[in-house]
């Protein structure tokens with residue numbers, strides 16, 4: 001495959017920074033574009049000074065700045081659009097910004113891809129299915145959302161839903177668009193602060209000796225997916241010209257997730273068991289508090305990954321215990 005010119009929006013974030021590293025490793029020229037709202041340039045420190053890597057700080061809604069980014073790259077073959085307001089605590093708290101960034105950012109970058117005839121990959125989410133009453137989550141399931149007067153958590157999921165509509169519309173107009181839905185990615189750079197995500201928050205609580213909070217009794221299940229597996233899904237979805245048997249990838253959506261389903265309580269127990277076995281860790285484990293959870297938290301989020309399996313032979317390869325062990329080793 002020839003060397004491509006690629007922009008990764010949200011490139012300083014958790015998934016974006018790993019994606020940039022692997023794209024560089026594959027010989028492409030990459031520009032990470034990020035407002036640093038939640039991402040951090042330190043996530044990209046391994047790429048600093050690399051001749052094929054560029055970083056530009058900018059807002060994904062700012063079309064002039066995006067034009068500058070493309071000029072800096074000297075053209076564009078592929079846009080990976082990952083920039084979004086992510087982090088569950090924001091969704092209800094800052095619904096206006098979530099809607100603004102997630103929808104307008106997608107519209108602007110889609111317009112850019114169309115203007116340059118570049119391939120486009122959207123980072124969507126299983127939350128595009130809203131309450132996700134049908135499991136496993138797969139194309140064709142209903143996407144259903146709660147009455148917005150009750151809570152505004154679905155600012156995120158509904159924005160991803162509209163992003164997917166905009167992508168399918170662009171595909172209908174001829175753009176080579178692909179959609180990736182990662183399922184609860186985790187790994188060492190995941191944010192563990194109060195606006196972070198659950199795996200990192202649990203590790204963070206252990207490291208800072210603060211109580212662990214289990215939302216809604218911890219009975220909701222998730223399918224945690226190791227960062228390398230998630231990035232492999234993004235690489236395949238963006239870099240392959242067609243499916244394994246020559247299928248067109250235009251307008252296809254790929255669930256990228258582990259099928260190892262655990263409750264949040266089980267996640268906490270598995271993390272405790274890894275830390276307990278660590279001879280180098282002699283501190284007490286934190287207490288566990290059961291608290292009210294976030295509004296609209298889905299009871300399950302189980303992926304059907306048959307599309308990625310069929311078209312790319314992709315499947316998650318890292319068991320949860322292996323990933324948690326690697327994450328603990330990297331963090332402590």
Ligand SMILES: NC(=O)c1ccc[n+]([C@@H]2O[C@H](COP(=O)([O-])OP(=O)(O)OC[C@H]3O[C@@H](n4cnc5c(N)ncnc54)[C@H](O)[C@@H]3O)[C@@H](O)[C@H]2O)c1
Pocket residue numbers: 009010011012013014015016033034035036037038039040058059060061081082083084085086087101105123124125126181182183184185186
């Ligand atoms: N992590 C997951 O498990 C998961 C699951 C489903 C979907 N996703 C999607 O994948 C993408 C990447 O997620 P992540 O986990 O790396 O989150 P992240 O928050 O680490 O990355 C998102 C990046 O977007 C940047 N950003 C936010 N607003 C911006 C703006 N206005 N202009 C430019 N940049 C802006 C942030 O600074 C951040 O670096 C997001 O679109 C997210 O919705 C992630």
